[in-house]
Every structure is written in C-alpha cells, then in structure tokens.
Amino acid sequence: MLVSDTGSVYAFGKDNFRGAELVDDAPIQITTPKVVESLKGVFVVQAAIGGYFSAVLSREGRVYTFSWGKAERLGHSSDPSDVEPRLLSGLEDVPVAYISAGNCYLLMLAYQPNGM
Numbered sequence: 001m002l003v004s005d006t007g008s009v010y011a012f013g014k015d016n017f018r019g020a021e022l023v024d025d026a027p028i029q030i031t032t033p034k035v036v037e038s039l040k041g042v043f044v045v046q047a048a049i050g051g052y053f054s055a056v057l058s059r060e061g062r063v064y065t066f067s068w069g070k071a072e073r074l075g076h077s078s079d080p081s082d083v084e085p086r087l088l089s090g091l092e093d094v095p096v097a098y099i100s101a102g103n104c105y106l107l108m109l110a111y112q113p114n115g116m
Contacts, residue, residue: 001054007043009036009056039064040085050101056085061095063088063108068092 002010011034039056042064046057053067064085091108098109 001047001049001058002043002106003044003047007045007059009044009047010034011036012052033093036085041084045103046099048099048101050106053101053106055099055101055106057098057099061100061110063091063096063106065106069071107115 001012004010011031012033014029042056043044043059044056045059047053048057052063055063055065057063064087066083066085094110095113096108097111100107
C-alpha cells in the first residue's frame with residue numbers, strides 16, 4: 001500500500017481475498033496502484049500490512065482494518081472476509097499515534113493528550 005501526502009491510500013499486489021472476483025481460483029494481480037475508494041474522506045497518515053490484513057491510521061488517530069478477517073480476527077463482528085476498511089470498534093475515543101503490524105498482530109501506540 002501507498003499513502004500519499006494528501007491522505008489517499010493506494011493498494012496493489014496480489015488480491016487473494018476477494019473470492020467473488022477470482023477467476024479459476026487464481027488471485028488477481030494488481031500491477032498499478034489503485035485508490036482505496038472506501039477510504040475517501042478519511043485523511044490517512046500511515047498504513048501497516050500484516051500477514052492477512054491491512055490497517056491504516058487517520059490523522060485524527062483512528063484505526064481502520066480490512067482484508068482477510070476470518071473468525072472476527074480484525075476486531076469487527078462482520079463478514080469473515082471483510083475487505084472494506086472499518087473503524088476498530090471500542091477505540092473511537094482512544095487517540096492512536098502509531099501503528100505497526102506483524103504476521104498475526106497489530107500494535108497501536110496510543111497517547112493521552114493531557115499527559116499520562
């Protein structure tokens with residue numbers, strides 16, 4: 001993924017998780033970065049890619065996750081393969097300053113605006 005200086009997010013690479021769009025069970029290879037339309041209106045400052053998911057951080061300190069969310073692994077009570085970015089519920093009032101992702105985790109550095 002790419003994040004532009006205007007807060008737009010672009011995605012490219014293998015698209016293994018959009019089952020309805022797979023042709024002969026082969027993943028789609030996206031070679032040209034395409035804007036993530038569902039994040040329009042959200043000014044993104046950082047993106048992180050995990051094993052089977054992606055996360056973005058907005059300038060307001062909100063975290064959105066999406067991609068292969070089997071068994072509610074993305075923190076949403078939604079469809080198992082939720083490819084649309086969704087705000088992590090329960091964290092709406094927690095300002096996050098930084099995110100980092102690994103194979104099976106998402107680390108979020110939160111802060112208190114008035115100190116610790």
